Amino acid sequence: xxxxxxxxxxxxxxxxxxxxxxxxxxxxxxxxxxxxxxxxxxxxxxxxxxxxxxxxxxxxxxxxxxxxxxxxxxxxxxxxxxxxxxxxxxxxxxxxxxxxxxxxxxxxxxxxxxxxxxxxxxxxxxxxxxxxxxxxxxxxxxxxxxxxxxxxxxxxxxxxxxxxxxxxxxxxxxxxxxxxxxxxxxxxxxxxxxxxxxxxxxxxxxxxxxxxxxxxxxxxxxxxxxxxxxxxxxxxxxxxxxxxxxxxxxxxxxxxxxxxxxxxxxxxxxxxxxxxxxxxxxxxxxxxxxxxxxxxxxxxxxxxxxxxxxxxxxxxxxxxxxxxxxxxxxxxxxxxxxxxxxxxxxxxxxxxxxxxxxxxxxxxxxxxxxxxxxxxxxxxxxxxxxxxxxxxxxxxxx
Numbered sequence: 001x002x003x004x005x006x007x008x009x010x011x012x013x014x015x016x017x018x019x020x021x022x023x024x025x026x027x028x029x030x031x032x033x034x035x036x037x038x039x040x041x042x043x044x045x046x047x048x049x050x051x052x053x054x055x056x057x058x059x060x061x062x063x064x065x066x067x068x069x070x071x072x073x074x075x076x077x078x079x080x081x082x083x084x085x086x087x088x089x090x091x092x093x094x095x096x097x098x099x100x101x102x103x104x105x106x107x108x109x110x111x112x113x114x115x116x117x118x119x120x121x122x123x124x125x126x127x128x129x130x131x132x133x134x135x136x137x138x139x140x141x142x143x144x145x146x147x148x149x150x151x152x153x154x155x156x157x158x159x160x161x162x163x164x165x166x167x168x169x170x171x172x173x174x175x176x177x178x179x180x181x182x183x184x185x186x187x188x189x190x191x192x193x194x195x196x197x198x199x200x201x202x203x204x205x206x207x208x209x210x211x212x213x214x215x216x217x218x219x220x221x222x223x224x225x226x227x228x229x230x231x232x233x234x235x236x237x238x239x240x241x242x243x244x245x246x247x248x249x250x251x252x253x254x255x256x257x258x259x260x261x262x263x264x265x266x267x268x269x270x271x272x273x274x275x276x277x278x279x280x281x282x283x284x285x286x287x288x289x290x291x292x293x294x295x296x297x298x299x300x301x302x303x304x305x306x307x308x309x310x311x312x313x314x315x316x317x318x319x320x321x322x323x324x325x326x327x328x329x330x331x332x333x334x335x336x337x338x339x340x341x342x343x344x345x346x347x348x349x350x351x352x353x354x355x356x357x358x359x360x361x362x363x364x365x366x367x368x369x370x371x372x373x374x375x376x377x378x379x380x381x382x383x384x385x386x387x388x389x390x391x392x393x394x395x396x397x398x
Contacts, residue, residue: 001049003094008044008056017046017056017079024081025116029194038190039079045099047082047091054086057095059103060398062182064110067358067388068306069176075103075296076181077113078398096124100296100321109301110356111294112181114397121292125321127354129293130179130392133268134285137261141281142253148275151247154204157213162201163192166213166238169203173211173240178357179291179392187398196235204239204247212237212244216252216261224257231260238395249275265290267393291394293353298325301356302336309333310384316343317352325349331385344378347371358388 008014018038022028040060047055057080064074077099082091103111112129115121157165167188196217204212215236224230232255239245249272252261262285266272273282295301298317312332319325330339345362347355351370354360362382365371373379 021081055082055091066305075111126292130291154251212239316346319349357392
């Protein structure tokens, strides 16, 4: 039976797709009562079998920060799901292949997503480009070092007013870490409508010149006053300056009646533990994959990021879904050019996605057989070229 994929425009179709996605994911909360303006017009796809809507995929217009600080056009892929009654029939394949061609036609250089399952997306060219850590800060052991600098003012913001302010801070401040992505209005509206209560929101910096913010909530409030492990969860912490980071951490340490501060999403190489006289005050609860990245326009993507000084490497990229990407690229610290020369290494486009932001090394993927080395020393040279000073991190889930 043929799978028909088209763009959904009618509100009732888009609402049906949203309900379908939740049915596919099983564990998501119900749809918020007001569902308007939560999807970007013209980007929601629906898949039908015999006229019945059985699958959906969505995306937002965005940007992605790549090594060196450039922002490249980016599609934030989300709400991908197929009804459990219609899996294993080619629905997902039809959806994602159509979506990739649509993204390419829009001129978007990369696409990223957050994966509910780890064994699906590599076959569509996505690779794990960044990870995040869940960190627990044990307040009983957390004494800041005397060398930790002071920071600016932190003030509470009424939660209802915080969404507009935080969106403005994120849009105006220097969001320039590798892996960061844009947060469109649709993202903020969905966060507001699904936020956990009670909610506390704070901003760092003088009014009108804020450079960071945090959202947090308590857990197990029914047993709050008798619990021996009263915990607050930091759902979102954005610091665009070192002062903002230190100020927000200092604020979290002053919240009384709290035994543990859990950072739901933090960089794997976060500097948090180094702030304390006892570094064991910070425990790594979990490390998970974050950004799954698909390079949609290989020559543009390679040319937009920066590289370290090293010997030139000719990389052969193979892409069966978007075959225009297949080719050989000579990469140096100065430029990227398409060539016909003998390749030094070969990768498929999913492996390139894992390597692109610096979240994985060529040596690691070569060990797994995902990089083929044709010239001795080429893997080492590629690692020198692609090395980044920090690990990539997005901090934005969608």
